[in-house]
Amino acid sequence: MTIKNTDLGNTSNHQKSSGMPVGRYTPFVPVDVPDRTWPAKKITAAPRWLSTDLRDGNQALIDPMTPARKLTMFELLVKMGYKEIEVGFPSASAFDFDFVRKLVEEDRIPDDVQISVLTQAREDLIERTVQSLVGADRATIHLYNATAPLFQRVVFGVTPDECRNIATRGTEMVMKYAEELLGDCAFGYQYSPEIFTQSNTDFALDVCEAVSDVWQPEPGREIILNLPATVEMSTPNTYADQIEYFSRGLTRREVSAISLHPHNDRGTAVAATELGLMAGADRVEGCLFGHGERTGNVDLVTLGMNLFSQGIDPQISFSDIDEVRRTVEYCTNLPVHPRHPYAGDLVYTAFSGSHQDAIKKGLEDLERQAAERGISVRDIEWEAPYLPIDPKDVGRTYEAVIRVNSQSGKGGVAYILKAEHKLDLPRRAQIEFSRVVQERTDVEGGEMSPDVIWDVFRSEYLDRKTPLELNSVHTSSAAGERDQLSVNVHVDGELRALDGSGNGPIAAFVDAINRLVADEQAAGNPVYETRGDVRVLDYAEHALSAGGDAIAAAYVECAVGDQVLWGVGLDANIVTASLKAVISAINRA
Numbered sequence: 001m002t003i004k005n006t007d008l009g010n011t012s013n014h015q016k017s018s019g020m021p022v023g024r025y026t027p028f029v030p031v032d033v034p035d036r037t038w039p040a041k042k043i044t045a046a047p048r049w050l051s052t053d054l055r056d057g058n059q060a061l062i063d064p065m066t067p068a069r070k071l072t073m074f075e076l077l078v079k080m081g082y083k084e085i086e087v088g089f090p091s092a093s094a095f096d097f098d099f100v101r102k103l104v105e106e107d108r109i110p111d112d113v114q115i116s117v118l119t120q121a122r123e124d125l126i127e128r129t130v131q132s133l134v135g136a137d138r139a140t141i142h143l144y145n146a147t148a149p150l151f152q153r154v155v156f157g158v159t160p161d162e163c164r165n166i167a168t169r170g171t172e173m174v175m176k177y178a179e180e181l182l183g184d185c186a187f188g189y190q191y192s193p194e195i196f197t198q199s200n201t202d203f204a205l206d207v208c209e210a211v212s213d214v215w216q217p218e219p220g221r222e223i224i225l226n227l228p229a230t231v232e233m234s235t236p237n238t239y240a241d242q243i244e245y246f247s248r249g250l251t252r253r254e255v256s257a258i259s260l261h262p263h264n265d266r267g268t269a270v271a272a273t274e275l276g277l278m279a280g281a282d283r284v285e286g287c288l289f290g291h292g293e294r295t296g297n298v299d300l301v302t303l304g305m306n307l308f309s310q311g312i313d314p315q316i317s318f319s320d321i322d323e324v325r326r327t328v329e330y331c332t333n334l335p336v337h338p339r340h341p342y343a344g345d346l347v348y349t350a351f352s353g354s355h356q357d358a359i360k361k362g363l364e365d366l367e368r369q370a371a372e373r374g375i376s377v378r379d380i381e382w383e384a385p386y387l388p389i390d391p392k393d394v395g396r397t398y399e400a401v402i403r404v405n406s407q408s409g410k411g412g413v414a415y416i417l418k419a420e421h422k423l424d425l426p427r428r429a430q431i432e433f434s435r436v437v438q439e440r441t442d443v444e445g446g447e448m449s450p451d452v453i454w455d456v457f458r459s460e461y462l463d464r465k466t467p468l469e470l471n472s473v474h475t476s477s478a479a480g481e482r483d484q485l486s487v488n489v490h491v492d493g494e495l496r497a498l499d500g501s502g503n504g505p506i507a508a509f510v511d512a513i514n515r516l517v518a519d520e521q522a523a524g525n526p527v528y529e530t531r532g533d534v535r536v537l538d539y540a541e542h543a544l545s546a547g548g549d550a551i552a553a554a555y556v557e558c559a560v561g562d563q564v565l566w567g568v569g570l571d572a573n574i575v576t577a578s579l580k581a582v583i584s585a586i587n588r589a
């Protein structure tokens with residue numbers, strides 16, 4: 001045998017330069033943490049969450065939320081369990097200011113919820129921001145300025161000392177106006193060295209220490225130091241290194257909450273957040289479904305559900321994920337992607353045959369275990385192929401789990417017949433019917449809905465009335481004797497009385513049919529000339545439901561001449577169901 005050399009080029013992997021201007025980009029330089037400890041850590045509890053849907057999420061929308069939509073979003077967040085909610089940038093617009101006023105004046109903030117508001121470090125904006133909170137029982141004022149060298153040079157035109165000064169002066173002004181205007185309000189303080197990821201970590205730490213010197217955190221008077229990956233710069237481990245480095249270097253650590261605020265520029269915000277938590281962060285800021293500037297803030301739904309799927313309570317309820325999704329779509333006017341983790345339309349759906357087969361077996365295994373242990377499936381530890389969580393835990397249904405198109409196999413089709421119609425087809429019948437479905441999907445393309453699958457099944461197995469249709473059945477059997485059977489059958493529309501005998505009613509019925517064919521052939525009836533003998537090869541039956549008036553399903557595999565086919569019969573009487581199944585196979589021949 002000769003083996004052809006399939007090497008297409010000189011390089012080992014056949015790939016060629018893209019020709020794209022890669023030389024314009026420089027790799028990120030990570031902070032050096034050779035003795036990092038975070039890789040060995042585990043996340044064992046939910047962090048403190050802050051939703052910034054109404055601020056970072058809102059500022060990035062094509063159509064910022066109207067006051068009514070903002071209120072709907074606020075109420076959703078409260079209902080889900082968020083206790084820290086950034087409600088806006090009050091100095092940005094009358095809309096934002098008025099919304100905060102509405103929450104305060106209409107007493108819409110539950111006692112266990114802390115709202116926060118964002119401001120630049122500019123005196124007029126700080127004063128206006130604090131004014132928006134007058135009358136609030138508690139609130140957090142969040143101040144930011146950029147510490148990254150690029151921003152110092154290009155945006156602000158400041159030296160590092162001046163940059164630090166913007167932060168400390170801003171903090172002083174927040175304290176001044178809050179003390180002047182907020183009376184009894186228990187106000188908290190949050191500072192963000194913006195573009196933390198692009199800043200020198202030592203410098204960001206230095207600015208945060210200076211800000212803390214002004215705020216003077218102590219027990220009962222924490223400072224939140226929020227370290228934004230305003231732009232996600234590199235692989236998630238580099239963010240975790242920055243967080244561990246910062247956390248270790250920070251003084252007054254026990255009275256400082258280290259907060260993560262990741263964006264998703266590289267598509268790894270969720271991973272960066274999880275590693276950041278392992279690196280010691282206490283708190284996470286993000287948006288539902290990852291709304292927010294550019295590629296979005298980190299997605300709070302994925303983060304929360306990732307915890308849930310590990311057996312850790314996210315302390316946020318996602319039990320009606322579709323309601324959460326619908327509300328967010330309404331408020332943001334943007335759709336959630338069908339493949340969005342945990343919530344997308346397609347994420348609890350398998351089209352492909354091998355996935356459907358494995359899921360069907362997995363769900364059956366859970367049912368079997370539940371029956372053996374005498375408990376509900378909902379109390380069984382979840383373990384199912386391809387499904388990281390039970391769709392029912394987020395209010396989705398099994399019905400949507402398996403859907404059928406041209407990529408589907410017998411498992412999916414069988415699952416739908418079982419889930420929707422309680423029909424548990426024998427394996428070879430599954431294979432046969434999935435071919436029938438495949439022929440349809442190959443011709444028509446697209447998805448075949450459970451209703452259409454059922455129509456196809458009925459017309460293929462249950463609704464055929466020619467050449468035979470059962471009219472009535474009489475059987476008699478005595479111990480040790482063969483069953484005697486008399487049936488009235490419509491044969492091509494004409495009612496005929498047939499008799500047969502055999503070991504059991506099915507054998508007796510087949511005998512009756514074979515006698516009919518033999519008689520007609522002997523009489524020279526051309527219709528029966530080529531009709532072969534009927535033989536039963538396999539048989540299965542089950543009840544469709546429990547109880548005395550249950551319907552029985554019978555499946556009979558018959559050889560009709562040289563064809564092998566399955567027939568299906570449904571009837572309240574099991575004998576009638578079996579005979580109908582034989583007729584179903586014959587009518588299909």
Ligand SMILES: CC(=O)SCCNC(=O)CCNC(=O)[C@H](O)C(C)(C)COP(=O)(O)OP(=O)(O)OC[C@H]1O[C@@H](n2cnc3c(N)ncnc32)[C@H](O)[C@@H]1OP(=O)(O)O
Nearest residue numbers: 059089091092093119120121122144145146155156194230
């Ligand atoms: C990463 C983030 O998401 S940060 C939040 C960003 N969100 C928003 O900006 C939404 C709301 N913002 C706004 O509506 C407007 O920016 C306003 C109303 C707050 C301010 O508007 P303007 O006064 O027109 O200023 P503008 O936003 O253009 O800011 C630019 C000026 O502010 C300075 N500035 C920007 N950020 C800050 C800051 N955090 N602290 C102090 N000064 C700042 C800039 O250096 C610049 O100064 P210059 O005019 O002397 O060059």
Ligand SMILES: CC(C)C(=O)C(=O)O
Nearest residue numbers: 144192194195228230
């Ligand atoms: C204001 C800060 C926290 C911000 O939104 C960011 O840096 O992305």
